[in-house]
Amino acid sequence: MASSPFSNSSKSWSQRLEPFLMLVPAGLWLFLLLILPTLLIFELSLVPGIKPGDLVNPSSLVNYFKIFEPSVLWVILRSIGLSIATTLFCLILGFPVAYWIALLAPKRWQNLLLLGFVLPLWTSSLLRTYAWISILRPTGVLNTLLMILHLPTVDVMNQLPAVLVGMTYSLLPYMVLILYSSLEKIDRRLLEAAADLGAPPKDVFVNITVPQALPGIAAGVLLVFINAIGDFVNPELLGGPSSMTAARLLYSRFLGASPDWGMGSALSALLIMLVTLVIVCLIKYGDKNARAI
Amino acid sequence: MVISKANLSLRLKGIPQPVWQAWWTVLMFGFMYLPIAVLAFYSFNESAISAKWTGFSFKWYSRFFHDERILQALSDSLQVALGSVTIAAFFGTLMAVGLARYRFWGRDIYQNVVYLPLIIPDISIAVATLVFLAAMTVPLSLGTIVASHVVFCLAYVSLAVSTRINSLDSHLEEAAQDLGATPFESFRLVLLPQLYPAIISGCLLAFVCSMDDFLIASFTAGGGINTLPMEIYSRIRTNLTPDLNALSVVLIVTSSLGVLLAEFIRRQSQAKRSRV
Numbered sequence: 001m002a003s004s005p006f007s008n009s010s011k012s013w014s015q016r017l018e019p020f021l022m023l024v025p026a027g028l029w030l031f032l033l034l035i036l037p038t039l040l041i042f043e044l045s046l047v048p049g050i051k052p053g054d055l056v057n058p059s060s061l062v063n064y065f066k067i068f069e070p071s072v073l074w075v076i077l078r079s080i081g082l083s084i085a086t087t088l089f090c091l092i093l094g095f096p097v098a099y100w101i102a103l104l105a106p107k108r109w110q111n112l113l114l115l116g117f118v119l120p121l122w123t124s125s126l127l128r129t130y131a132w133i134s135i136l137r138p139t140g141v142l143n144t145l146l147m148i149l150h151l152p153t154v155d156v157m158n159q160l161p162a163v164l165v166g167m168t169y170s171l172l173p174y175m176v177l178i179l180y181s182s183l184e185k186i187d188r189r190l191l192e193a194a195a196d197l198g199a200p201p202k203d204v205f206v207n208i209t210v211p212q213a214l215p216g217i218a219a220g221v222l223l224v225f226i227n228a229i230g231d232f233v234n235p236e237l238l239g240g241p242s243s244m245t246a247a248r249l250l251y252s253r254f255l256g257a258s259p260d261w262g263m264g265s266a267l268s269a270l271l272i273m274l275v276t277l278v279i280v281c282l283i284k285y286g287d288k289n290a291r292a293i
Numbered sequence: 294m295v296i297s298k299a300n301l302s303l304r305l306k307g308i309p310q311p312v313w314q315a316w317w318t319v320l321m322f323g324f325m326y327l328p329i330a331v332l333a334f335y336s337f338n339e340s341a342i343s344a345k346w347t348g349f350s351f352k353w354y355s356r357f358f359h360d361e362r363i364l365q366a367l368s369d370s371l372q373v374a375l376g377s378v379t380i381a382a383f384f385g386t387l388m389a390v391g392l393a394r395y396r397f398w399g400r401d402i403y404q405n406v407v408y409l410p411l412i413i414p415d416i417s418i419a420v421a422t423l424v425f426l427a428a429m430t431v432p433l434s435l436g437t438i439v440a441s442h443v444v445f446c447l448a449y450v451s452l453a454v455s456t457r458i459n460s461l462d463s464h465l466e467e468a469a470q471d472l473g474a475t476p477f478e479s480f481r482l483v484l485l486p487q488l489y490p491a492i493i494s495g496c497l498l499a500f501v502c503s504m505d506d507f508l509i510a511s512f513t514a515g516g517g518i519n520t521l522p523m524e525i526y527s528r529i530r531t532n533l534t535p536d537l538n539a540l541s542v543v544l545i546v547t548s549s550l551g552v553l554l555a556e557f558i559r560r561q562s563q564a565k566r567s568r569v
Binding site for chain 1: 312313314315317318321322324325326327328329331332335345384385387388390391392394395397403406407409410412413414415416417418420421422423424425428440441443444447451475476477501504505507508511512521522525526529530537540541544545548549551552556
C-alpha cells in the first residue's frame with residue numbers, strides 16, 4: 001500500500017497534503033477525547049481536592065492512600081475475585097461449546113450455530129440483566145418453578161451469586177467466539193493422525209488440542225477479565241448494597257450523593273493500571289510460550 | 294474423552310454423533326436464550342407482576358407504542374448512534390487507509406491509541422470524558438455524547454477496515470497509479486469499493502455498541518437528553534418496568550433481523566466473489 005515510488009519528484013501540494021487529511025481528523029479527535037482526558041484523570045488523582053471546584057493544592061498521594069483504606073481495598077479485592085470467577089466460569093462453560101461447534105459439528109452448520117449462540121449479544125445488555133432480575137428475584141421464575149416442583153426456594157437476588165450469573169451470562173458469548181476462532185484453525189489431520197497411531201482421546205486432547213488452543217484461551221481470558229472488572233450494570237442491578245465493586249464505587253464517586261473526584265480519579269487510574277498490568281503479563285507469557293514452541 | 298476412533302470415522306462420513314459436548318452445547322444455548330424467553334413470556338402475559346401465566350394479552354405492546362418517554366429516548370439514541378457512526382465511518386476509514394499507506398514517526402503509538410477504547414473499561418473512559426469536558430467548561434448536550442461515542446466507534450471501524458486492507462492485493466492500487474490515476478482516484482475507484490463490506494460490518498458493530506452504551510452516555514449527556522439505555526436503567530431502578538418486556542421483544546426481533554440480514558449480505562457477496 002505504499003504510494004507510487006516514482007511520483008516523488010512530481011508531487012503536487014494536494015498529494016503532499018493527503019497524509020495529513022487522512023490521519024489528522026481522527027488523530028485529533030482521539031487526542032482531545034481520549035488521550036487528554038485520561039492524562040487529566042492521572043493528574044487529578046494527584047490533587048487532594050474533595051469536590052469539583054475545590055482549591056487546587058500541591059500534588060500528593062492522599063487520594064491513593066484513600067484507596068488503601070480497608071473498606072475500599074475490600075471492594076477492589078471483591079472486584080478482582082468476581083472477575084476471576086467470571087473468567088473461570090466462562091472458560092469452563094464455553095470451551096466445550098466452542099470445541100463442539102469448531103471441530104465436531106457439521107461444517108455447514110458452524111457459522112449458523114456460532115451466529116445463533118452470540119445473537120443475544122446484539123440485544124440491549126441492560127434488558128438482559130433485567131431479565132435475570134425477573135428470573136432470580138424472590139417471587140421470580142426460578143422460585144416459582146422450584147415451588148411447583150416442591151423444592152426449597154433460593155434467595156440469591158442482591159447477592160454475589162446473582163452478580164456472577166449475570167456477568168457470566170453477559171461475557172460467555174465473547175469467550176465462545178474467541179475460543180472458536182482459535183479451535184477452528186487446529187489442523188484436524190493432526191488429531192486424526194494421533195488417534196490413528198493409538199493415542200487415547202484424553203492424550204490427544206491434552207497434548208495436541210489444548211497447546212494449539214492456548215493463544216485463544218489466553219485472548220479469551222484477557223477479554224473476559226477486562227470486561228468483567230469494568231462491568232457496572234450487572235453488579236449494580238443484581239448485586240444490591242452488599243456486592244460493591246470498584247466500577248460501582250467509581251460511578252458513585254462522580255455521579256453519587258457524595259462526590260469525590262480526586263479519589264474517583266485515583267480509583268480510575270488504578271483500574272487502568274490494573275488492566276494494563278494484566279495485558280502486559282499475558283503478552284509476556286505469550287512471548288515465552290511462543291519461544292518455547 | 295473427546296475424540297475416539299469410532300467418532301472420527303463417523304464424522305468422516307458426515308454423520309453428527311451425540312457426544313457429550315453436543316448435549317452441553319444444547320444446554321448452553323438454553324442458558325443463552327432463557328432470559329430472552331422469559332422477557333417474551335412476560336411481554337404477552339396479562340399480569341406484569343406474577344411469574345405465572347395469567348392470560349394472553351397485547352396490552353403491553355400497545356402501551357409501549359404509546360409511551361412518549363420511551364419513544365423520545367429511542368429517537369435520542371438513534372440520533373447519537375447514527376451521528377457517531379457516520380463520523381467514525383468517514384474519519385475511521387481515512388485513518389485506517391492512512392495508517393496502512395504511510396510510514397511515519399509515532400505510527401505504532403497512533404495505531405495502539407486507536408484500539409485503547411476496547412481495552413480501557415468504559416467507566417474509566419466515561420469518567421475521564423466528564424472531567425475533561427468539565428475542565429474545558431464545555432456544556433453537556435446530545436453533541437457531547439456523539440463526540441465521546443465517536444472515540445470507540447473509530448476503534449471498531451478501523452479494526453474492521455485494517456483487517457480487510459491487510460488481506461487485499463496492494464498491487465491493484467499501484468497498477469492503477471502506474472496507469473495514471475492520482476492517489477485519490479486510486480483510493481476512490483480501486484480501494485474503497487473493496488473496503489465497503491468491512492466498513493459496513495465495522496459500522497454495524499459500532500452502531501450496536503453506541504445504542505447499547507449506558508455508562509458513557511450517562512456521564513456526558515446534557516440536561517433533558519435521555520438515551521434509551523439511560524431510560525431503561527432509570528426504569529429498572531424505580532421498578533417501573535412492565536413496558537420493558539414489550540420493548541425488549543421489539544428490540545430483540547429488530548436486531549436479530551438486522552444480524553440475519555447482514556449475514557445474508559455477507560453470504561451473497563462471498564458467493565459473488567467465488568463466482569468471479
